[in-house]
Amino acid sequence: MDIKKVQTADEIDLADPAFWLRPPEEREGAFATLRAERPIPFFKERDIPDVPIPAGPGYWSLTRHADILEASRRADVYCSGRGATSIADLPAELNEFFGGLINMDDPRHGHQRRIVSRGFTPRALAKLEAGVERRADEIIDRVIERGECDFVNDIAAPLPLGIICDMMGIPESQQQMVFEKTNTILGLGDPEFVSGGENLIMAALGAGSELGALMNEMVDMRRKKPSDDLTSALLNADLEDGALNAEDFASFFVLLVVAGNETTRNAVSHGMKALCDYPDQRRKWVADFDALSSTAIEEIVRWASPVIHMRRTCTRDTTLGGQDMKEGDKVVLWYNSGNRDERVFEEPHRFDISRKPNEHIGFGGPGPHFCLGANLARREIRVLFDRILHRLPDLEITGPPDRLQSNFINGIKRMPCEFTPGKPGS
Ligand code: HEM
Numbered sequence: 001m002d003i004k005k006v007q008t009a010d011e012i013d014l015a016d017p018a019f020w021l022r023p024p025e026e027r028e029g030a031f032a033t034l035r036a037e038r039p040i041p042f043f044k045e046r047d048i049p050d051v052p053i054p055a056g057p058g059y060w061s062l063t064r065h066a067d068i069l070e071a072s073r074r075a076d077v078y079c080s081g082r083g084a085t086s087i088a089d090l091p092a093e094l095n096e097f098f099g100g101l102i103n104m105d106d107p108r109h110g111h112q113r114r115i116v117s118r119g120f121t122p123r124a125l126a127k128l129e130a131g132v133e134r135r136a137d138e139i140i141d142r143v144i145e146r147g148e149c150d151f152v153n154d155i156a157a158p159l160p161l162g163i164i165c166d167m168m169g170i171p172e173s174q175q176q177m178v179f180e181k182t183n184t185i186l187g188l189g190d191p192e193f194v195s196g197g198e199n200l201i202m203a204a205l206g207a208g209s210e211l212g213a214l215m216n217e218m219v220d221m222r223r224k225k226p227s228d229d230l231t232s233a234l235l236n237a238d239l240e241d242g243a244l245n246a247e248d249f250a251s252f253f254v255l256l257v258v259a260g261n262e263t264t265r266n267a268v269s270h271g272m273k274a275l276c277d278y279p280d281q282r283r284k285w286v287a288d289f290d291a292l293s294s295t296a297i298e299e300i301v302r303w304a305s306p307v308i309h310m311r312r313t314c315t316r317d318t319t320l321g322g323q324d325m326k327e328g329d330k331v332v333l334w335y336n337s338g339n340r341d342e343r344v345f346e347e348p349h350r351f352d353i354s355r356k357p358n359e360h361i362g363f364g365g366p367g368p369h370f371c372l373g374a375n376l377a378r379r380e381i382r383v384l385f386d387r388i389l390h391r392l393p394d395l396e397i398t399g400p401p402d403r404l405q406s407n408f409i410n411g412i413k414r415m416p417c418e419f420t421p422g423k424p425g426s
Contacts, residue, residue: 001349005029014061014334015043020407028349031337034063040323045087053088053201059311059330060323065341065361067321068333071312072365078312078331080369081105085310086408087332091201100251102259102310102369109368115244116252119167119230120372125379127228128163132380135162136387141424144391151397151417152269155388159380160264164256169222169229174214181207182257211257212250219249260373262409263306264380267362269401269412270304271381272388274351276397281353286389296353297381302360303351305336308410310364335361336410391426395419 004025012030013019019027034041040062045055062068071078081104083089090103101112118124139158143149157179165175184207218231226232234244234252244252275282285292314329325331338361340348345355363371371377388395398418404411 001025001028001351003028003032003349005033007033009033009037009041012041013043014041014407015046015058017046017405017407020405028340031063031334031340032342034061035337035341039064040067040321048088048200053091056083056087056089056330059087059332060320060325061332061334062321063334063337063341064321065338065344065359068335068338068361069365070320071331071333072361072367072369075105075312075368077315077318079105079315080109080310080312082313082315082328083311083330085312087309087311087330100248100255101372102255106368112244112248112252113368113372115234117372118233120376122375124230124233125376128166128376129379131166132159132163132383135159136383139384140387140391144422144424144426147421148398148416148418151272151395151415152265152412153414155417156265156268156272156384157261159268159384160377161257161261163376163380164260167230168215168253168256169218169227169231170214178211178214178257179261181211182261185254185258208254211254215250215253216246218253219246256373259371260377262411263373264377266306266409266411267301267304267377267381268384269415270306270410271300271385272395272417273397273401273412273415274300274303275389278351281351282389285353285385286393289386289389292353293382293385294378295356295358296385297378298358298360299351299353299355300381301362301377302339302345302355302358304410305339305362306410307362307364308336308406308408309334310369333365335364338365391422392419 002025004023006026007030012034019030022030040060042058042060044058047055062071080102084103101109101116104112136159139155143154149155161175161179161182165172165178170178185204219235222229222231222235226235234249275285285296309332312331312333314325314327314331316327318325320331339345342348344359363374363377395417396419397415399416401412402414404413
């Protein structure tokens with residue numbers, strides 16, 4: 001990608017919604033300017049239209065890889081549990097649904113994370129493996145005769161959601177509802193996903209409570225009739241760390257669908273676009289799929305940076321990257337920028353499926369909140385690309401991606417594609 005530096009450091013304002021409407025080349029150019037000239041700028045927060053949360057004071061913006069690593073590692077100084085990990089502090093009722101694990105600090109965080117980690121052990125993931133493969137084949141079977149489809153909604157989206165629902169034991173018939181509610185919660189900044197004028201917080205709360213109600217039904221069912229899914233495992237009170245209570249359960253489920261669904265979907269969509277934009281890289285991967293898969297997947301996650309930022313809050317006065325900060329100050333970790341840092345990545349704007357080393361921070365920096373689903377996501381991305389590249393070998397993206405308007409999720413809403421039709425099961 002050729003980046004464009006159209007703004008000076010003084011003109012760049014990441015808190016301006018208009019910034020996030022700029023084309024990717026210009027945004028990348030702006031982050032490159034900040035990394036070089038003003039690596040930890042402070043931006044004043046603005047009121048968000050339709051959102052009755054008063055604008056906060058503003059936030060420090062970490063744009064360099066090393067500073068993001070430092071803040072991720074030192075969770076005692078840069079905490080997740082004050083206000084939220086979103087830039088705006090969330091009102092308590094919202095935090096209950098959307099907070100969960102990701103907005104907690106130790107000791108509560110460590111305790112809950114140990115419990116839910118049971119769903120992500122190598123053994124638990126191995127059990128999901130057959131489902132990942134079966135679902136990936138079904139996805140291709142559903143589109144292969146058509147010769148064209150919407151890459152995002154027909155190919156990239158169904159797999160991660162289906163797998164999370166499988167993990168929790170949610171029936172197929174409820175999965176469309178889960179998909180729509182997740183879109184409402186995560187697409188908050190984008191007018192398309194909440195009808196005009198509707199109060200954004202009410203929309204998100206409504207979606208969250210419907211997902212929570214579904215989870216409560218699941219818990220009731222599994223109490224009566226245990227199964228081998230994660231819901232049953234988390235309910236098992238005999239284990240050393242105890243079990244989750246009903247509220248924790250609902251918010252863990254909301255976190256799981258929110259954290260595991262859009263992220264993986266967008267990694268796959270951006271990955272496909274990149275493989276079409278860099279046909280040499282695609283040929284290389286197809287020629288030696290197994291050998292190159294592990295580096296290719298890391299590069300796809302670096303390239304996509306599906307989560308653009310997370311926020312922390314200073315627990316005391318401190319200095320980071322030479323910048324003094326006060327207790328209570330907000331600090332935003334711009335993963336997208338860290339993933340293009342020239343100090344760490346050679347030619348960061350080149351998509352290179354054999355990039356090594358690749359110390360990307362797409363799954364967050366090293367620290368207690370590092371993505372719990374990283375290995376599951378890697379698995380899903382690998383299996384899906386295996387099926388796409390081998391079963392739809394000439395698939396091309398035929399129109400520009402329709403991007404989500406968001407400073408949080410690097411989303412693609414729709415992206416048309418075409419391929420030579422084939423037969424299901426082939
Ligand atoms: C390509 C796909 C994915 C990306 C890019 C991604 C990215 C992230 C990031 C950036 C964080 C925050 C790290 C921090 O605050 O330091 C995170 C946390 C988390 N992710 Fe993922 N994620 C992905 C897939 C998944 C999947 C598939 C699941 C589960 C099904 C999942 C579950 C979680 C959970 C539970 C947390 C919170 C961990 C904690 O606070 O202790 N993620 N992820």
